[in-house]
Amino acid sequence: MTDTAPAELDALLDAAVAAAAVLRDRPLTERAAWLRAAAEALDADAEALLPLAEEESHLPRPRLTGELARTTFQLRLFADEVETGAFLDAVIDHADPDWGMGPRPDLRRMLVPLGPVAVWAASNFPFAFSVAGGDTASALAAGCPVLLVAHPGHPRLSERTARVLRDALTAAGAPDGVFALVEGQDAGRTLIQDPRVTAGAFTGSLRGGRALFDLAAGREAPIPFYGELGSTNPAVVTRGAAGARAAEIAEGFAGSMSLGVGQFCTKPGVLLVPAGSEVPALVAERLGAMAGAPMLNGRIRDGYGQALEALAAHEVVEVLAGSVDPDADPAPTLLRTSAAEVVADPRPLTAEVFGPAALVVEYADDAELLDAVRAFEGQLTATVHGEPDEQVVPALLDTLSERAGRVLWGGWPTGVTVSYAQQHGGPYPATTAVGTTSVGTAAMERFLRPVAYQGLPDALLPPPLRDGNPWAVPQRIDGTRP
Amino acid sequence: MTDTAPAELDALLDAAVAAAAVLRDRPLTERAAWLRAAAEALDADAEALLPLAEEESHLPRPRLTGELARTTFQLRLFADEVETGAFLDAVIDHADPDWGMGPRPDLRRMLVPLGPVAVWAASNFPFAFSVAGGDTASALAAGCPVLLVAHPGHPRLSERTARVLRDALTAAGAPDGVFALVEGQDAGRTLIQDPRVTAGAFTGSLRGGRALFDLAAGREAPIPFYGELGSTNPAVVTRGAAGARAAEIAEGFAGSMSLGVGQFCTKPGVLLVPAGSEVPALVAERLGAMAGAPMLNGRIRDGYGQALEALAAHEVVEVLAGSVDPDADPAPTLLRTSAAEVVADPRPLTAEVFGPAALVVEYADDAELLDAVRAFEGQLTATVHGEPDEQVVPALLDTLSERAGRVLWGGWPTGVTVSYAQQHGGPYPATTAVGTTSVGTAAMERFLRPVAYQGLPDALLPPPLRDGNPWAVPQRIDGTRP
Incomplete structure (x- = not known):
């Protein structure tokens, strides 16, 4: 060129x-x-x-x-x-x-x-x-x-x-x-x-x-x-949904966050789950079975390695699955922290990591969930897996729609259809x-x-x-x- | 306060x-x-x-x-x-x-x-x-x-x-x-x-x-x-219109540029006329009969005085009517230059003067008119007084609509109706x-x-x-x- x-x-x-x-x-x-x-x-x-x-x-x-x-x-x-x-x-x-x-x-x-x-x-x-x-x-x-x-x-x-x-x-x-x-x-x-x-x-x-x-x-x-x-695309699993269909959610999330080696602006980079849910372990299990794959180019690989290393090195973050090895083709990687930590210091925990990594954020109750969601900056998408009659749902949808251009109920944000009603945008920095x-x-x-x-x-x-x-x-x- | x-x-x-x-x-x-x-x-x-x-x-x-x-x-x-x-x-x-x-x-x-x-x-x-x-x-x-x-x-x-x-x-x-x-x-x-x-x-x-x-x-x-x-709101008089209704145009322009002591963002601040037209003299005659009036406040009065003084002091500008006296209530003031000067150095001649002053710009022919119009930055409005079948009209309307949010055929830009089709905006600096x-x-x-x-x-x-x-x-x- x-x-x-x-x-x-x-x-x-x-x-x-x-x-x-x-x-x-x-x-x-x-x-x-x-x-x-x-x-x-x-x-x-x-x-x-x-x-x-x-x-x-x-x-x-x-x-x-x-x-x-x-x-x-x-x-x-x-x-x-x-x-x-x-x-x-x-x-x-x-x-x-x-x-x-x-x-x-x-x-x-x-x-x-x-x-x-x-x-x-x-x-x-x-x-x-x-x-x-x-x-x-x-x-x-x-x-x-x-x-x-x-x-x-x-x-x-x-x-x-x-x-x-x-x-x-x-x-x-x-x-x-x-x-x-x-x-x-x-x-x-x-x-x-x-x-x-x-x-x-x-x-x-x-x-x-x-x-x-x-x-x-x-x-x-x-x-x-x-x-x-850029966007972190938070996805929320309510207590009701976690209880009703943990395996289905874990499979969907693992597929979406690893799709295309995680190289989508709509990759769900954070999964908020109720503390004690089996979802994180199920996701980790599925990711563990996936092989590494090459990224688009060396510059993106280097950027991913640095961002992932910084996140994994954060004292409130632990690695649940995958690898932070900067020399290998990146394998899907799952990390974990708590909603309280996200509320206390959102920026390093909610920033986009472009590549096949995601952070599980465990929340104690609905109030903590809403506080954590409010800590996010502008997003392209936000996803909720919930039950329609759960008490937290209206406030959750309102809070997410204030921050995101597209709000999903079920499903996953990767895959952006081109149609009359599509919205791919959102408040800064989306x-x-x-x-x-x-x-x-x-x-x-x-x-x-x-x-x-x-x-x-x-x-x-x-x-x-x-x-x-x-x-x-x-x-x-x-x-x-x- | x-x-x-x-x-x-x-x-x-x-x-x-x-x-x-x-x-x-x-x-x-x-x-x-x-x-x-x-x-x-x-x-x-x-x-x-x-x-x-x-x-x-x-x-x-x-x-x-x-x-x-x-x-x-x-x-x-x-x-x-x-x-x-x-x-x-x-x-x-x-x-x-x-x-x-x-x-x-x-x-x-x-x-x-x-x-x-x-x-x-x-x-x-x-x-x-x-x-x-x-x-x-x-x-x-x-x-x-x-x-x-x-x-x-x-x-x-x-x-x-x-x-x-x-x-x-x-x-x-x-x-x-x-x-x-x-x-x-x-x-x-x-x-x-x-x-x-x-x-x-x-x-x-x-x-x-x-x-x-x-x-x-x-x-x-x-x-x-x-x-x-801000906006200078150029108004163009074609050769046809100048020949057909000079007095009517002069009266309309004098009224619009002096309305509200010239304190409108849509005040027509430049009038482009064919060289040799009687329009400028007719405008000057009408303005000469108008008294000075107080401006909104001292700060606006000072700003007007300085901008007018700078314009009047420009070596290619002459004063046709009115007064640049900074101590009097401002009387409607008319200045004159040529299209060739506007093309040569547009900025000082096309900048907004907020108050009851306007600059007549005389053009030799249609090519010079279009060149002068192209020298303008973004505008809220642009006005044409012309005859529908004049050759220059389509190019003139195209050129003006590239630069302005509202394009008028006849009439004057002061008076902005509030309606469904209104457009009060335009490219920077409008x-x-x-x-x-x-x-x-x-x-x-x-x-x-x-x-x-x-x-x-x-x-x-x-x-x-x-x-x-x-x-x-x-x-x-x-x-x-x-």
């Missing part, structure tokens, strides 16, 4: 600005067709893309096959969503001489694309959160050109995916400059500070994401930065933009901004705001929703 | 946190009733509020009467909007074993209130952008308690408005802590950095707003900061949050965040997401919009 040179980056940015003006004005049906063409081209290139992904990510073929299918499904779902035009949020207020605060002019509002967007690829989803992943798909769907900062963990896959994507988009009629691959950390830092870039989207580490957020916020003209930085999601159709909203037009003749209005509604988009008219 | 002491502020924050938990769960009909009760109480207290406002702001009674009407209309409009429940954006995806990327769990998403919000009052709208103004109304409508930082320009009015508002809210059944007045700059800085505060909203100067934005972004856990900081508005029903969106619930039994779901839809809110179900 060769770092993108400054002059080349400058040319890519100019091309993106030119493309933005074209994207803004072309019909939604064309934009949808570009996305579908991209999905088809990626599916058609699967036999070349999958071996590259396998080689560079060390992830097994079936997982990668499924991930590519998810990625192209996502492009097609956004295409469908684009065609409805509902995301434009078109609102028409006709002039009204009797409006309650005084005469109202004709005023029409819709969302328009922000402009060129910088997207950082993640290492742990070489398809779904990388070159042609969710951030790229949602930005293109919103009508924004994308400058994609490749992840150095899968350089050849990135280059091939970018070529397939860009060629498919332009062959389908999208303007040159609609998509470009950028390589190198320096190029990324240049991008987020360039006046031509209107937003950033990132999935990765707290440290890397916060550094980029700080650059975006520190610009002379700050821009939105949508960072998905993300840097609490009001947004990076998965699901609502992810488009991040790359749009409202513009109101006052008193324009019909012919000068953008088509979605015209009285004849030539694009047949939903329009809220004089307060009445479609 | 006594600065709020740290211990008192701490207690107010705790009360706001307690109130947030109550607000979140109470039915929307109750929240709407609180807002209506507040509107009624403010209207009922008009005879006490208006003289205070007149005395402290130096604004004339008719303007203040209208502004109070706007303020209570706004509270009632938000009440209506709350009751529809549409702002919750409820989305239900039922479990689907045949979902394109693999089986989909039951997933339901809605927007929930962020929590306690800090709002800074503005000086120039002692009702509509102050204690009970748009930020307060939209935050309460969204279900967020408000800590309102009073503007020192109208302390007694602030205290009385706050008392009326708080008493009305709690008498109507809202929890204690739903609203509190905070006084003093230090208290404001403490608020924006307090972990209990979940967002900030501000209308005021670029310097003050940027300082608060930097504090919000620099927190260990950054929060959204919605700052409305605001610090390009995707949002601080006026109109969409202003509520700033204080909400999405939460998805996966696999919850119906009885444990928030009412807006239940199958029976007990609150009768619009629900998007399995992709089908209501």
Whole structure:
């Protein structure tokens, strides 16, 4: 991978600005067709893309096959969503001489694309959160050109995916400059500070994401930065659930926390269980039977080793299963502490450990459970295994929904479906933009901004705001929703 | 005005946190009733509020009467909007074993209130952008308690408005802590950095707003900061319009730029006219007949004097009408430069001057006009007076809509209606949050965040997401919009 040179980056940015003006004005049906063409081209290139992904990510073929299918499904779902035009949020207020605060002019509002967007690829989803992943798909769907900062963990896959994507988009009629691959950390830092870039989207580490957020916020003209930085994803087992189905819960948890070598931002990293429950021993038993597996790359392996070592060395933590050996492929590892210790000093015990490790937190009673849950910072997900009529449940769900973007009742947080109701986000440090999601159709909203037009003749209005509604988009008219 | 002491502020924050938990769960009909009760109480207290406002702001009674009407209309409009429940954006995806990327769990998403919000009052709208103004109304409508930082320009009015508002809210059944007045700059800085505060909203100067934005972004856990900081609001007169109705345009512009002693964030501060047009002379003639008037307070007067003096002293600027005398009540003042100078060095010529001054910018041809327009930073508004069939119009509207939140065809930007389609925002420095508005029903969106619930039994779901839809809110179900 060769770092993108400054002059080349400058040319890519100019091309993106030119493309933005074209994207803004072309019909939604064309934009949808570009996305579908991209999905088809990626599916058609699967036999070349999958071996590259396998080689560079060390992830097994079936997982990668499924991930590519998810990625192209996502492009097609956004295409469908684009065609409805509902995301434009078109609102028409006709002039009204009797409006309650005084005469109202004709005023029409819709969302328009922000402009060129910088997207950082993640290492742990070489398809779904990388070159042609969710951030790229949602930005293109919103009508924004994308400058994609490749992840150095899968350089050849990135280059091939970018070529397939860009060629498919332009062959389908999208303007040159609609998509470009950028390589190198320096190029990324240049991008987020360039006046031509209107937003950033990132999935990765707290440290890397916060550094980029700080650059975006520190610009002379700050821009939105949508960072998905990390999450511990606490899972709670109530006393009732622990008594009713300990084995089932233990099996589910062991599978979820070890899936993909624990390299998911939604990995359940903490399991809160009632003291005296058999769940921890059952989890430890299952994990003990699992072999180690290679991680995505050496840097992630080193980071995992250090974080795990620090947690295991904490005086209130004991190791129940697995290994903290920094030289072996990591085996799923279970540690244990108490809720009282979490309440006393939450930070070191609730921080994300990216990899196949989880911490069991034993609580004495429901009050201690709630106190421990309140000690958590912002989360992507929070899970409850409980019985619907247990007294603690409403307070538990309220407390978790204050802290997490997605709250699960039963099941496990790994596996994030792409749909209309998905929410992949949460208060900091889960993300840097609490009001947004990076998965699901609502992810488009991040790359749009409202513009109101006052008193324009019909012919000068953008088509979605015209009285004849030539694009047949939903329009809220004089307060009445479609 | 006594600065709020740290211990008192701490207690107010705790009360706001307690109130947030109550607000979140109470039915929307109750929240709407609180807002209506507040509107009624403010209207009922008009005879006490208006003289205070007149005395402290130096604004004339008719303007203040209208502004109070706007303020209570706004509270009632938000009440209506709350009751529809549409702002919750409820989305239900039922479990689907045949979902394109693999089986989909039951997933339901809605927007929930962020929590306690800090709002800074503005000086120039002692009702509509102050204690009970748009930020307060939209935050309460969204279900967020408000800590309102009073503007020192109208302390007694602030205290009385706050008392009326708080008493009305709690008498109507809202929890204690739903609203509190905070006084003093230090208290404001403490608020924006307090972990209990979940967002900030501000209308005021670029310097003050940027300082608060930097504090919000620099927190260990950054929060959204919605700052409305300033705008020059360029207005363009095309060659066609200048030829067709110079007198009408000159009269409209002179009225708009001098309205309220030029103390509006939407004051048109630059008028771009074709070289040789009679418009500037006609404007100067009208302004020459207007008397000086006192500004809101000494600090604003000083700031205006300095900004105007700097602009008038610029070697490419000449004074056409008015006065730069720093000791007199400011009279409407008109200055002139050329588009070529604006393109050559935009910053000093396009910066906001808060007060009754405006700069005429003469352009040679349409290409120079477009170049000059491209030299502007983010704007709240941009206005065009043109003929629909002029060749320059489409490019002009496109260029302006890339830079402004509201684009007007004819008319003038002062006078911002509160409605469904209103957009009061724009790229930096108009605001610090390009995707949002601080006026109109969409202003509520700033204080909400999405939460998805996966696999919850119906009885444990928030009412807006239940199958029976007990609150009768619009629900998007399995992709089908209501």
